[in-house]
Amino acid sequence: MAIVVHHLNSSRSQRVLWLLEELEQPYEVIHYQRDSDTNLAPPELKNAHPLGKSPVIEDDGRVISESGAIIQYLCERHGGSDWLPRAGTDEYVSHLEWMQFGESSFFVPVMLKLFLARLGEAAAPVQPRIDEQLSAHIDFMESGIGDNLHFVGDGWTAADVLMSFPAEIALLQGYGEGHPKISRFVEKVHSRPAWQRARKKGGAYFVW
């Protein structure tokens, strides 16, 4: 049975579709649309997983959540071993770090900024700290991308898949100009035929 992806538009689940296209795996997309007023995920997502978040996949009778876990799982289980560095190498350790960074460290200032934007001027007392944190994280990403435009080693890895969303968020937040590697990395991702096929299947995706 094909893998099922519970996919929210303009969200981190877009990269799961991308990876599935790269791995040439059959999959079915169940679409969910953000609320046009609040931009929040619809409550129906709670039928897929108690936390009501996307992505969630179903495979072989099992529900799997958390982007980093899904990406790692798909590479290991569905023909993506080339996308994972070999255990025991330096690249393997860097890979572990980016697979965590992209979903943990990075998202704290991003989510704070999004929520605080809804408070307007009232958020002023904590705004400078958040902006400083977000800049520091984006600078760190810029410094982590190699000259070959990959996060780890010389070729594509699952870390590039995971980090594509943070890189896109950095551009959407206006950090493209001072961060040429992030900009070129996102262009390189978007030029992949597999990414373009996934983009069509995923529906509305920010400005891209």
Next chain:
Amino acid sequence: MAIVVHHLNSSRSQRVLWLLEELEQPYEVIHYQRDSDTNLAPPELKNAHPLGKSPVIEDDGRVISESGAIIQYLCERHGGSDWLPRAGTDEYVSHLEWMQFGESSFFVPVMLKLFLARLGEAAAPVQPRIDEQLSAHIDFMESGIGDNLHFVGDGWTAADVLMSFPAEIALLQGYGEGHPKISRFVEKVHSRPAWQRARKKGGAYFVW
């Protein structure tokens, strides 16, 4: 050379000390203290890692950041294979999920709550949404702990180490009473001799 841990008091790095005690690895602690006014990490941590966060470890000439990456690395490299489920099992997939959940999904509402507390009444428009999210994540953790008080399978795993901090945060945020498994899980963690040795080496650690 012994592993070096850049350790911030009352922070997620306490569990790295715990794991090192469980693995009976020699290690050196470099202590950093939170600012007594702001509760923020001191700027000296930026000498250990550009993002100025803890934990960061040094091992074999390499600096490693991100709690989830550090815990996974230590288990794989330093005799903790018993703390990791075997690849290909259901437990392995659950383990991947919790190793991400504890540092990504869970920390978004936690950090939002901490930052918003500094805004007082001005945060009222977004407060109900954050509280609802935090409760949902803590309920999800409660449902994830087995009757044997482990997150994955029947014995201790790296996921228990990683999840110990979210579980402690849940208690500190007042969610202990309605969540008996989280409460008992934290008690079980704190009763480990290795945890108690790590607690002495780590210095001030919340109320424990």
